[in-house]
Amino acid sequence: MRGVFATILQNRAVAEDILKMVLRGKDGAGLAGARPGQFLMVRCSDTSDPLLRRPMSLYDVSGDTFSIVYRVVGAGTRLMAKMPEGGEVHVIAPLGNGFNLPPQSGRVALVGRGVGAAPLVFLAKTAIAQGKRVFGFISATSRESLVGVEDLSKMGVELQTGVDTDGSSTELLDLIRERHSAEPFDYVATCGSRRMLRLVQDLRTATGVPGEVLLETRMACGIGVCKGCVVMTADGTYKKVCTDGPVFPVELIAG
Amino acid sequence: MTERPDMSVAIGGLKLRNPVIAASGVVGYGVEYADLGVLDCFGAIVVKGTTLAPRAGNPPPRLAETPSGLLNSVGLENPGVDAVIREVIPRIPRTGARIIVNVAGATVDEYCRVAEKLDRVDDVDALEINISCPNVRTGGIQFGTVPETSAALVEAVRKCTGKVLIVKLTPNTGSICEVAKAVEQAGADAVSLINTILGMAIDVQSRRPVLSTVFGGLSGPAVKPIALRMVWQVSNEVTIPVVGMGGISEANDALEFLMAGASAVAVGTALLRNPRAGLEIVRGLEDWLVSEGMDDIRAVCGSAKAVRP
Numbered sequence A: 001m002r003g004v005f006a007t008i009l010q011n012r013a014v015a016e017d018i019l020k021m022v023l024r025g026k027d028g029a030g031l032a033g034a035r036p037g038q039f040l041m042v043r044c045s046d047t048s049d050p051l052l053r054r055p056m057s058l059y060d061v062s063g064d065t066f067s068i069v070y071r072v073v074g075a076g077t078r079l080m081a082k083m084p085e086g087g088e089v090h091v092i093a094p095l096g097n098g099f100n101l102p103p104q105s106g107r108v109a110l111v112g113r114g115v116g117a118a119p120l121v122f123l124a125k126t127a128i129a130q131g132k133r134v135f136g137f138i139s140a141t142s143r144e145s146l147v148g149v150e151d152l153s154k155m156g157v158e159l160q161t162g163v164d165t166d167g168s169s170t171e172l173l174d175l176i177r178e179r180h181s182a183e184p185f186d187y188v189a190t191c192g193s194r195r196m197l198r199l200v201q202d203l204r205t206a207t208g209v210p211g212e213v214l215l216e217t218r219m220a221c222g223i224g225v226c227k228g229c230v231v232m233t234a235d236g237t238y239k240k241v242c243t244d245g246p247v248f249p250v251e252l253i254a255g
Numbered sequence B: 001m002t003e004r005p006d007m008s009v010a011i012g013g014l015k016l017r018n019p020v021i022a023a024s025g026v027v028g029y030g031v032e033y034a035d036l037g038v039l040d041c042f043g044a045i046v047v048k049g050t051t052l053a054p055r056a057g058n059p060p061p062r063l064a065e066t067p068s069g070l071l072n073s074v075g076l077e078n079p080g081v082d083a084v085i086r087e088v089i090p091r092i093p094r095t096g097a098r099i100i101v102n103v104a105g106a107t108v109d110e111y112c113r114v115a116e117k118l119d120r121v122d123d124v125d126a127l128e129i130n131i132s133c134p135n136v137r138t139g140g141i142q143f144g145t146v147p148e149t150s151a152a153l154v155e156a157v158r159k160c161t162g163k164v165l166i167v168k169l170t171p172n173t174g175s176i177c178e179v180a181k182a183v184e185q186a187g188a189d190a191v192s193l194i195n196t197i198l199g200m201a202i203d204v205q206s207r208r209p210v211l212s213t214v215f216g217g218l219s220g221p222a223v224k225p226i227a228l229r230m231v232w233q234v235s236n237e238v239t240i241p242v243v244g245m246g247g248i249s250e251a252n253d254a255l256e257f258l259m260a261g262a263s264a265v266a267v268g269t270a271l272l273r274n275p276r277a278g279l280e281i282v283r284g285l286e287d288w289l290v291s292e293g294m295d296d297i298r299a300v301c302g303s304a305k306a307v308r309p
């Protein structure tokens, strides 16, 4: 983990209200060793408003560059969207624990909704590099707001997409169940939707397939000091999303 | 090399190498920031509020950002004093920064028992008695809002420890000066202020308060003018040292608090957005002294109060 100023190499729309920011650390050291599911805390103003950094998952790490894909939802991300290419931000990265692809897994399913697909793209890249077969199930409220599908299919991920406005993703969820019963996945990762999380939890309960979820909560520090980001877990204790997560085994999280 | 100015200050009997302290609750247990290499600059670090038994803290959401401010309702989540002594304090990197433990509780007895236990720990240099946490219903807040109960608490804790005793005051009272005078009388070696200011935020979409506890404590630049005013007032009323805090983000803010009468300053929320804030403030203060031709930081304390010719 380190704090570094980074140059914005690219900051462009990749879907509706969703931008991709490609960064290069000014110290030139890149983020070698960063794992899918880890995140960074980005600060993009010198003033005190917005006050806090914003947590963003790593979308890709490649050589000395790294990228995030973010949805414009409020003041902080609006400011990020206005940052010029060539400008700079300050990041603390990499943070948190990444996904844990079981070494012996051959068939990996990635289940994401909206911008929740962002961290799954980095995970797909890693899984494919390890020779695994990767199945992507990605949904969004509209075709225009699907995230990562182009990059995923370029990598050779076997992709299914779904579009629905209410978050039900019924057809996609049915499809995952069908695929899993025809030929089981041996690892499932999810992010971005409660319903998808519940499905992965159900699969885990019914068939024992290990599943992990990347959680998002409000954060102030991202490094475990403020205790602001907690979730209640199945064992009745609060866990910090930033340093205990953001990736958790699905059975640990209330559906 | 030119001579650097003398940055050391004293809080009661406790000598700090410089007047910049990492505030309670924002450096965790000090180990986390070590990775970022930004801890060794401080004069002291204050460990998160510690209670007798472990506390789980409040349900999420615990954070809400407001204009230049942060509302939190963490609620003194901590593993309890025994675990802090056994597991936390030994892990704090010893960098020359003093270690102060922030003590909280629900009853006089609880404060006393925590203080007794910490009194026996060599690595603990001072205790900061938190009579002011707004996030625990039974918490110190009743103590900290009333001069008489504050004094009774401090008197009792004073008997349990020979360590330097700093009492942390709440701004959520109409009588902060009276409380300060009362705890001075009761044996406090110093007072620190301010803790967070009670506030709230509402999510208009869901029509619900953002924080699970409805109210939380406001910190950050938004509170600075209020904090500064209180430091000015309290330092007029007591003779013990005052540790000033509330929204300090850069050297200039720290100078304002020192000039208002603080002997030392603490930095909290600013570290969340800028982990290097402590380092930058220490350097900034030194540079300022040099540029003013001054050789001792203590000369800044209260200097804005000097009668002008």
Ligand SMILES: Cc1cc2nc3c(=O)[nH]c(=O)nc-3n(C[C@H](O)[C@H](O)[C@H](O)COP(=O)(O)OP(=O)(O)OC[C@H]3O[C@@H](n4cnc5c(N)ncnc54)[C@H](O)[C@@H]3O)c2cc1C
Pocket (backbone or CB within 6 Å): A039, A050, A054, A055, A056, A057, A058, A068, A069, A070, A071, A072, A073, A074, A075, A076, A077, A078, A115, A118, A119, A215, A216, A217, A218, A219, A241, A246, B203
């Ligand atoms: C580990 C982690 C990884 C993340 N990765 C990504 C990513 O890759 N791409 C991306 O677009 N976003 C990601 N997020 C979410 C992102 O951090 C927030 O959307 C962002 O902080 C919002 O900032 P803002 O100032 O634009 O909005 P704000 O003004 O802060 O908030 C806008 C709205 O979103 C709500 N909100 C903000 N943050 C959260 C949150 N964490 N959980 C629930 N509601 C929230 C607020 O209540 C408000 O209604 C991630 C969050 C975490 C914790």
Ligand SMILES: Cc1cc2nc3c(=O)[nH]c(=O)nc-3n(C[C@H](O)[C@H](O)[C@H](O)COP(=O)(O)O)c2cc1C
Pocket (backbone or CB within 6 Å): A226, A228, B023, B024, B025, B026, B048, B049, B050, B070, B072, B074, B076, B102, B130, B133, B168, B194, B195, B196, B218, B219, B220, B221, B223, B245, B246, B247, B248, B266, B267, B268, B269, B270
């Ligand atoms: C997340 C968070 C946790 C805090 N926890 C404590 C605590 O445990 N004990 C305490 O006395 N003060 C606590 N505080 C208050 C700070 O120490 C400080 O008094 C206050 O935030 C004002 O300073 P600032 O504006 O520089 O943050 C906490 C503040 C924050 C933001």
Ligand code: FES
Pocket (backbone or CB within 6 Å): A218, A219, A220, A221, A222, A223, A224, A225, A226, A227, A228, A229, A230, A240, A241, A242, A243
């Ligand atoms: S964001 Fe501060 S502890 Fe997780």
